[in-house]
Amino acid sequence: MEEQSVLAEKKDPFAALRFREFRSYIGMRFFFTFAYQMQAIVLGLYIYDLTRDPLALAFIGLCEAIPSISISLYGGYVADKTEKKGLLIKIFAAVLICSLVMLTFTNKQMGLQKDTILPILYSMIFCIGLARGFFGPTTFSLMGQILPKKLYPNGATWGSSSWQLASILGPATGGLVYAHFGITNSYLVITSFIFVALICILFLKAHPPTFIPKESILKSLTEGVQFVFKSKMMLGAISLDLFSVFFGGAVALLPIIAIEILHVGSEGAGYMRAAVSVGSVLTMLVMTKYPPMNKPWRNLLIAVTGFGVSIICYGLSTSFYLTLFFLFCEGAFDSVSVIIRSTIMQLLTPDQMRGRVSAVNSMFIGSSNEIGAFESGLTAKLMRTVPAVVFGGSMTLIIAFVTYMKTKNLLPLTLNDIKPADKIEDQI
Numbered sequence: 001m002e003e004q005s006v007l008a009e010k011k012d013p014f015a016a017l018r019f020r021e022f023r024s025y026i027g028m029r030f031f032f033t034f035a036y037q038m039q040a041i042v043l044g045l046y047i048y049d050l051t052r053d054p055l056a057l058a059f060i061g062l063c064e065a066i067p068s069i070s071i072s073l074y075g076g077y078v079a080d081k082t083e084k085k086g087l088l089i090k091i092f093a094a095v096l097i098c099s100l101v102m103l104t105f106t107n108k109q110m111g112l113q114k115d116t117i118l119p120i121l122y123s124m125i126f127c128i129g130l131a132r133g134f135f136g137p138t139t140f141s142l143m144g145q146i147l148p149k150k151l152y153p154n155g156a157t158w159g160s161s162s163w164q165l166a167s168i169l170g171p172a173t174g175g176l177v178y179a180h181f182g183i184t185n186s187y188l189v190i191t192s193f194i195f196v197a198l199i200c201i202l203f204l205k206a207h208p209p210t211f212i213p214k215e216s217i218l219k220s221l222t223e224g225v226q227f228v229f230k231s232k233m234m235l236g237a238i239s240l241d242l243f244s245v246f247f248g249g250a251v252a253l254l255p256i257i258a259i260e261i262l263h264v265g266s267e268g269a270g271y272m273r274a275a276v277s278v279g280s281v282l283t284m285l286v287m288t289k290y291p292p293m294n295k296p297w298r299n300l301l302i303a304v305t306g307f308g309v310s311i312i313c314y315g316l317s318t319s320f321y322l323t324l325f326f327l328f329c330e331g332a333f334d335s336v337s338v339i340i341r342s343t344i345m346q347l348l349t350p351d352q353m354r355g356r357v358s359a360v361n362s363m364f365i366g367s368s369n370e371i372g373a374f375e376s377g378l379t380a381k382l383m384r385t386v387p388a389v390v391f392g393g394s395m396t397l398i399i400a401f402v403t404y405m406k407t408k409n410l411l412p413l414t415l416n417d418i419k420p421a422d423k424i425e426d427q428i
Contacts, residue, residue, distance in 0.1 A: 010069050013084070013154070013288040013289050014288075015134065015151050015154050016151045016154045016155040016158050017158060018149055019146060019147060020047055021146045022143075022146050022147060022155065022158075022204055023202075024200050024201075024203040024204050025139075025142065025143065025146060025159070025204065026158060026159055026162040027162075027197075027203075028088075028112055028197050028200035028201055028204075029139065029159060029162050029163055029164045029166070029197075029199045029284055030163070030165065030166045030197075030240065031166070031193045031194070031196045031197035031200060032092070032095075032166075032193070032194065032197035033162070033163050033166035033167060033170065034166040034169055034173075034193050035099070035170065035172070035189075035190045035191075035192075035193035035194045035197065036170070037105040037166060037167045037170030037171050037189075037273075037277075038170035038171065038173055038174035038176075038177075038186070038189065038190050038193070039099070039170075039172040039174070040060075040170075040171070040174055040273075041170070041171040041178075041254075041255075041269065041270055041273050042174045042177075042178050042183065042187070042190070043060060043121065043125070043173075043184045044057055044060065044254070044255045044257050044269075044350070045175070045178050045269060046106065046178070046183050047118070047121065048256070048259070050114040050117070050118065053379065053381075054253070054256060054385070055381050056118070057253070057256075058381070059122060060122075060125060063125040063126045063129065064125050064126070064128060065129065066126070066129065066130065067126050067129035067130040067132075067133060068129040068132045068133045069133075069135030070128070070133070071130055071134070072133045072136070072137070074133075075133040075134040075135075075138075076137040078134060078137075079134065079137035079138040079140075079141050080137075080141065080209065081209050082207055082209055083207065083208065083209060084141065084142040084145070084204075084207055085136050085201060085204045085205070085206045085207070086136055086140070086206070087134065088135075088138055088139075088142075088201045088203075088204075089198065089201055091131050091134050091135050091138065092194065092197060092198040092201060092303065093198065094127065094130075094131045094355045095128055095131050095194055096191060096194045096195060096198065098124040098125075098127045098128050098131075099124075099190055099191045099194055100191055101124050101361040102120070102121060102124050102187060103184065103188065103190075103191055104147075105117060105120045105121075106121070106184065106187065107183075107184050108181045108182075108183075108184070112248075114227015116403075118204070120414035124192075136324050138313050139153070140345075141174045142204075142207070143155060143156075143159065144349075144363045145207045146204075146205075146207075146216055146296065147283075152210065152343060153291055153293060153339075153343045154288065156337075156339060156343050157287050157288050157291065158288065159342075160280075160284050160335065160338050160339060160342065161281055161284040161285060161288070164280035164281035164284055164331070164335060165275045165281045166277075166279070167274075167276070167277035167280065168274045168277035168281055169274070170274075170276050171269075171270050171273030171274045172271060172273070172274040173189065173270070174186060174270055174273075174364075175266050175267050175268070175269050175271065175273070175274075176267055177189055178266050178270075179265065179266035179267045179426075180268075188372065193269060203362065203368050223281060227349075232343065233283060233297075233344065234344060237300065237341045237344055237345075238341070238406060239403075240300065240399065240400070240403050241304075241337060241341055243395075243399045244304045244307060244308065244337075244395075244396045250360065252425045253385055253388065253389060254269050254272050254273055255269050256385050257323075257385060257389075258272055260385070261318070261385065261386070262318070262320045262323060263318055263320075264320050268320060271324065272323060272324060272327055273326040274414050275323075275325075275327035275328045276327045276328070276330055276331035276334075278329055278331065279327070279328035279329060279330065279331030279332035279333075279335070280329055280331035280332075280334060280335035280338075281331075281334065281335070282332070283331070283332040283335040283336065284335045284339065287335070287336070291339070291343075292336050292339060292340060293340065293343060293414075294414060294415070295409065295411065295412065295413065295414060296343070296344065296414075297410040297411055297413055298328070298338045298411045298412075299336060300336075300337055300339060300340045300341070301400055301403065301404050301411075302336075302427065303333045303334070303336035303337045303340070304333070304337055304399070304400045305397060306329065306333035306404075307330055307333040307334055307337065307396060307399070308393045308395075308396030308397040308399075308400060309393065310326050310327075310329040310330035310333060310393075310396070311326075311330060311389060311390075311392055311393030311396060312389075312390050312393035312394060312397075313326040313329075313393075314326040314327055314330060314389065314393075315386050315388075315389025315390045315392075316386065329396070339377035379391060
C-alpha cells in the first residue's frame with residue numbers, strides 16, 4: 001500500500017491499475033457497458049424500424065429512467081449496508097435474465113407482431129432501469145473500498161475511460177451486427193458480454209459493509225439527501241450536469257438523423273454513436289497524464305459550454321464526416337465534465353454514506369440521459385429533428401451562462417481548496 005501511495009504521489013498515470021481488484025472492477029464495467037451501449041443502439045434501431053415514430057424512441061429512455069430514479073434512494077441505502085460483491089451478482093443476474101427475454105421475443109421465428117413485441121421490450125427496459133437504481137450506488141461505493149483516497153482522481157479517470165472505450169465498441173458493434181446479422185444475433189452478443197461481466201465480479205473481494213443502520217430507513221435516506229444539499233459545490237456540479245445533459249440528449253435521435261437526414265443507415269448510426277465515445281476515451285486517456293483539476297469549476301463550465309456548442313453544430317450539419325467530428329467534440333467535452341464531477345463526488349463523500357450520496361447523484365444525473373432522450377424525442381415530434389437538436393444545445397449554453405453568473409467566486413478554486421462538505425458552505 002505504501003508503494004502504491006508513492007507511485008500516486010509521483011503522478012503515475014497507471015497507479016490505480018496496479019491494484020488487481022481495481023482491474024477486475026473496470027473489467028466488469030467495461031463488459032457490462034459494452035453490452036448496455038450495444039443494446040441501446042440495437043433497441044433504438046429495432047424499435048424505429050418497427051414504428052418509424054420518434055416518440056417510440058423517447059419511451060425507451062422514459063421506461064428506464066422512471067424506475068431508476070424511483071428506486072435510487074433505496075438502492076443507495078441497500079448498497080451502503082450490504083456486501084457489494086453479492087449485491088452486484090444479483091443485479092447482473094437480473095439484467096441477464098431481461099436480455100434473454102428480449103432475445104427470445106425479438107426472434108422472428110416467434111412470429112410476434114409489433115403490438116405484442118413493444119410492451120414486452122418496454123417492460124424489460126423498465127426492469128433493467130430498476131437494476132440500474134442499485135447498480136450505480138453499488139459500484140460508486142465499491143470503488144471507495146478498493147482504492148486509497150489519493151488515487152480517486154486516477155481511478156475515476158481509468159474507470160470512466162473503460163466506460164467510454166466500451167461505449168465506442170458497443171454502439172459500433174451493435175450497428176454493424178444489427179445491419180448485417182439482425183436482431184437475434186445482436187442479442188446473442190449482448191447477453192454474452194453481460195455474462196462475461198458477471199464472471200468478472202467473481203474476482204472481486206467480499207468487502208464488509210461500511211454502514212450499519214441504527215435508525216429507520218426513512219431517516220437514513222433523508223441523511224443522504226441532506227448531505228448533498230448541504231454541500232453547495234456538490235449540488236452545483238450535479239445540477240449543472242443534470243440540466244445540460246437533459247437538454248443535450250440529442251444522441252437519442254441518432255437513428256433518425258442517420259437514416260432520414262444523412263442516409264447512412266444502421267452502420268452509420270453505430271459509427272455516429274461511437275464517435276461520441278471516441279472523443280471521450282481519447283480525452284480521458286490524455287487526462288490520466290494531465291488531469292483537469294487545476295481549476296475544476298472553471299474547467300467544468302468550459303466543458304459544458306463546449307458540449308452545448310458541439311450539439312448545435314451536430315444538429316445543423318448535413319455532412320456525415322462533419323457530424324462525426326462534432327460528435328467527437330461532444331464526447332471530448334463531456335468527458336472533462338465527468339472526470340471533474342466524479343472526483344469531487346469521491347473526495348467529498350464519507351465512506352459510510354457513499355451509496356446514499358451516489359443514489360442522490362443518480363436521481364439527478366444517472367437517468368438524465370434517459371430523460372434527456374425522452375425530451376429530445378418529444379421535441380423532435382413537435383419541432384422536427386434538426387430544430388429539436390439545436391434547441392437542446394442552445395438550452396445547454398443558457399444553463400452554463402446562468403451557472404457562471406451565480407458561481408463566479410468558485411472559478412479560481414483549485415482541487416486543494418475543495419474541502420469536505422461541512423466546510424465548503426462559504427465557498428459559494
